[in-house]
Amino acid sequence: MSQPLLSINNLTVQYQVATPVTAVNDVSLYIDPGEIYGLAGESGCGKSTLAYAVTRLLQPPAAITGGSIEWTASDDSRIDILRLDGETLRTFRWEEIAMVFQGAMNALNPVHTIGSQIADVFKDHGTRMTRAERTARAAELLRTVGIDDKRLKSYPHELSGGMRQRVMIAMALALRPRLIVMDEPTTALDVVVQRNILEEINRLRGEFGFAVLFITHDLGLLLEISDRIGIMLTGRLVEQGTPHALQNSPQHDYTQHLLNSFPSLRGDLPLTGTRYVAGGSR
Amino acid sequence: MRYYLRKLGFYLIATWIAITLNFLLPRLVKGNPVDVILAKTQSSGPMPPEARHALELQFGLSHDPLIVQYVHYLGNLFTGNFGLSVSNYPTPAIDVVAQAIPWTLVLVGLSTVISYIIGVVFGSWLGWKRGSWTDGLLPVSTFISAIPYFWLALVLVYIFGLTLHWFPVAGGYDLNIVPAFTPEFIGSAIYYGVLPAFTIVLASVSGQLLSTRNMMVSTMAEDYVTTARAKGLRQRRVFGSYAMRNALLPSVAGFAMSLGFIVNGSVVTETVFSYPGVGFTLLQAVQNNDYPLMQAVFLVITLAVLGANLVVDIVYGFIDPRTRLAN
Known part of the structure; x- marks a missing residue:
């Protein structure tokens, strides 16, 4: 495992409307072959935009304005995903990176x-x-x-x-494919079905050995299934780490906030369920 | 199978209601053909009651209870007997309509099909290319579709008929040629049909184009189109099998509905060009208070619209699996 399968370096994606919105801001992350990388964050934090950037599915007015996305082909050669076009892009899709969408x-x-x-x-x-x-x-x-x-x-x-x-x-x-991007694959499903699907994904990963970029707002679920987790907030990747590290010593206070927002099963712990406001308390 | 049987049953009932309304409406209207003829001859002196009675017999007017008339009416329907046309007296109304139908079917039918095909193909393409220079064509087509049809037709008649003399301005064929299935006559009919057909296509194509384009744009935002692109399918397949295939569903219904109204004829077109079709016949029937003829025209139109709707339902069952019932 000398090189990561996918490496995203300083990626910036903007929605170029009247007042441009930077949906993904200077994000860097990598995914190793066969690993499950969980990406968590609230709605609108840019996690789906990131997924669409990786598969080059962004449509105007969205545009990648900075950074690079590199892919290691099966013969160990490096491919710049952002420079693929026409037939090379078409055949790259699904053969290398497949996608499972939100709300089937x-x-x-x-x-x-x-x-x-x-x-x-x-x-x-x-x-x-x-x-x-x-x-x-x-x-x-x-x-x-x-x-x-x-x-x-x-x-x-x-x-x-x-x-x-x-x-x-x-x-x-x-x-x-060697990577499957899953954008909220279980969001619209009830918990029992959700559980079945997750077990299925895990089993298939063992069988076929693909890596997964798993995107969801459900941090609890990610802590359970991921090898590593990234936390996104307003377009930035604020923290990355293994579930263990994240749970035991969260560095960013947004991560702490998310971890504290699980209701206790017995309801004997107070909720800190106030909305998180970046950059201090209001 | 049950789907089709249910549809068929529905249409039988709808047909019966339409036939019954067609029976009732003229009888609810004040006046009758006999009065019309009497009014025309009023100035030449009073009509003896025997003459009035003779006319009433000829036009099938009776003072029987409504229900008896209704039974007679139904019986006559099956033999195609609508009575005599007042304005073309003594030709039976059904013969007048039968003469007009082929003209309308060919003229309005062909131009509807042509404008639909152009609108759909070009509209889908415009939708597919949205955001590029092609969007500049949209205001043009909005402009054309905003022009009142009769005015557009008159302008074209003025330019191509009266000024350039490229095409005749009225009628369905050269009156010097005997109507028959000869190349000469058919050629003449085509020559006379080009200008009216062109006005219909020009007037209706832009509406079709705009709606298809907009449907295409909204379909392309659907997840399954994104899926198709993510799957790395060829552009052609994404366009045809995923985007256009779904975008056309509503317009197929619209198209089949308009097929029903083809028989109706384009009243305005046929009036502008004095074209011997159903629309022109209807206009003349109304102008002359020709109730038997109107009744025949209305019935034919009703049956055509219902028939077209039935076709839509059947076709829809094939093209949209969601409308089929399970099993």
């Missing part, structure tokens, strides 16, 4: 069967497969995430939220 509700095309949406990936990524082979692979992927392959012919609206998220994960696995 709308992430699947409502007018096509999930089987054909998985098969589309094989069609456009240079795999010379016959129709039957594509279907067979899609069926295999569904079974991998614990869905009956009869569901290939189902449409997204015929599946439950948890199943749709599993389908998304199956789809993400299609080309054996």
